Amino acid sequence: MRFWGLRVGMLIALLLAVSMLTFGAMNLLGDPLFNILGPVAGDTENPENIAKIQAAKEQFYLDRPLPERYVRWLGDFVTGDFGVRFSASGQPPVSEIIKERLPRTLALSGMAMTFTLAIGIPWGVWSGSRSETARDRLSTGVAFFFIAMPNFALAVVLYYVVGIRLGWLPLRFDAGAPFWQRMHQLVLPALTLALGGAAVYQRLLRTDMITTLQEDFILMARAKGLSRRHILFRHALRPSLFSVVTLFGINAGAVFSGALIVELIFGIPGVGSLFVESIFREDFPVVLALVMILTAAFVVMNFVIDILYSVIDPRVRQ
């Protein structure tokens, strides 16, 4: 129990530190008044403008000290109310905007992670079982290509080759299309995000596989006359699952932030474009909410993975 208590305490401390850093940076480095009122905010001579500034300060609680604003914001944030935008009207509320955009990004990320596993694991097992053949060397070359290629460049290459030249997959995302059609439109962007991660899985699993396949229990399984596929996926893959799980957590961060970029290239109206628009409009409550949501998702995901470790292997608890 003590172990879990410490873990959860650490998770909360981490999320609090992240939120303080983000909130503090937003409020100390940026000047929210300018975004609400425009140039009026700099005017300290005209009494009419001073009154406006005062009113806006009160409306957005900017006259309160920073810690108080932080606690106020945090209290609202954990209940799902992300506050109002820094604009003259403050409408629509940040929660509404995010509720519309976030599912698309999550769908894209989820699909990308599924593809990563679906491609990377069989690929790694296959090349590990055929190490040092010509085909293995070719697959190593391919993996190296995907690892060195940044996701935005790969997006452009796939967009051109698969989308324009071959015409196999749809290129544009239509938010009004039926569900299955939208999923189909997400395949190419998800593939873009998945291939780099899949190549990393391949490298890792290949090395693990080569070691595992020399173990006595594999020889034993072979002697019993088990099929090749059964040996590879049931006996040899299992000891490597630990590293697969680790990699999944690390890769999640790359997928989340990669999704922001890939969305823009494929015209998916997810949080990526919202992020960029809000930055240019200096609409900090939106940026703050997005940073917090993405970071919390990433941290909680890695927390779950930590728990998975100790389920798989109780020795980790010490």
Next chain:
Amino acid sequence: MKLTAELPVDESSGAVKARRLGLGFWLPMSWMILIVGVALLAPVLPLKDPTDYFIRPGERPPYPPSADHWFGTDQDARDMFSRIISGARVSLAVGFMSVTMSFIVGGALGMVAGLVRGWFDRLASFLFLVLLSFPGLVLVILFIALIGRSVLTISVTLAIAGIAPVGRLARAATLSFAEREFVIAARTLGARNSRILFRELLPNVIIPMGALVLLGVAAAIVAEGGLAFLGLSIEKGETWGKLIRNGAGSRVLRDSPWVAFGPITVMFLTLASLNYIGDYLRDFFNVRETGLGR
């Protein structure tokens, strides 16, 4: 591997002689020398002006690659070859500058944390953990939203993102050496922490860390490219990311793919070389690590 881990290897003689840098090292290395050299010498090389418009009467740009324009031109009839080189100057500068800064700050924090332990170690480790909690570019985007977008600020922001991974590595490397005999010997002789840090630990930690510098440069160049696609890279001048983005519109890509594929190829070759040399050096020095035993 197991054998060398147990044998007391004489570092100076046996280990170095057996390992030679082959073609797999020199091929990517010569590409790096070429691209860095061209980027440095760009002002004195006889290149076309990257901002000049080479419009041919009666033809609509972008023009395909030709003897005149090796990589073709972009939509405004500007020479892609010289634009890629001008982009190389900024992209490489951002890469090397940010890595230098993150290695100095992260390396110092990590090494001191690993040596003095105690509250400082706990504080630094927590700081690294907080910085690592932001997925990928999110931390960088956060800071860039708040400060300007010049070559220096982008480098500093990318450096901040690099502090945590570098710091963790430096701390781990320091920890593995901090209890070793030569450090204890130095301490017994009355050496101060600062002397142990610079004279005993730094020479040992700097080698495995040095192999990671190139991987860091590659990561920083990729990060800058990602920012360029978000429209958050430097405002003035060219970078590889901005050039690729410029050619990535669906119509330009369909009718004149060379606008995007020129910079993609050069960037890819550079990143592949950096990764390859980085991996190579890491393996190269890991042998020494295992040879020393842990």
